[in-house]
């Protein structure tokens with residue numbers, strides 16, 4: 001295992017390093033021919049070279065860490081493709097591919113997204129979520145992820161089930177980011193009403209090593225989110241994966257409007273606000289990451 005049990009990312013951050021993460025995966029997979037309704041994670045088994053190319057393009061762009069193609073790799077999502085019994089194999093392969101691209105020196109963050117099931121609606125219990133995330137976390141860790149990133153969460157209970165499943169069953173460093181939107185009163189909430197301050201408190205209690213925000217916002221709005229996290233905790237490492245702006249519907253498809261240069265303009269302000277790791281979410285490309293890396297390495 002790579003860096004396991006070492007909390008290497010958080011340790012670097014506490015030494016004062018600012019790190020670069022990767023950009024979008026979903027957008028990239030669609031560009032390479034993923035069809036609507038197709039299972040993106042199955043590509044780890046059926047088209048590993050295409051997945052490896054995506055991972056490698058972010059390493060070449062200067063990322064210190066890359067994710068895995070496993071965002072929807074939990075059993076609840078895979079069951080809709082008839083693939084629940086392959087969850088271990090699919091997640092393990094996801095890590096092996098990203099590790100191949102990252103080599104021994106860069107970090108691999110095993111991606112864990114939401115299940116789509118809601119505790120509050122009675123779809124699922126906390127324990128059922130925990131067991132599904134445990135299966136995914138173990139497979140990702142055994143495939144070579146040295147960190148696990150629970151991301152795009154809006155329900156704090158689901159986020160906590162995932163963080164606990166990662167912490168209690170692997171030696172990986174555990175990151176958790178939630179997705180916030182700015183509401184009418186100009187404060188930030190997840191779809192389920194969780195603020196960045198509440199997230200910080202709950203996720204630290206659940207054992208997360210690194211917290212932050214991803215998706216939902218362009219990089220500009222991430223500044224206010226980081227400030228709110230910092231208003232309740234000065235010490236926790238903070239990771240931000242921002243979209244390339246808010247999506248707009250144009251010529252029959254969704255596009256993310258921010259250029260690499262536009263996004264890069266906010267990198268220094270975001271670091272000043274207290275972010276320690278910066279990468280991209282939807283709509284960001286290796287070019288966005290290259291620009292972000294240029295700014296960060298200049299410091």
Ligand SMILES: [Zn+2]
Nearest residue numbers: 215216281282
């Ligand atoms: Zn996104």
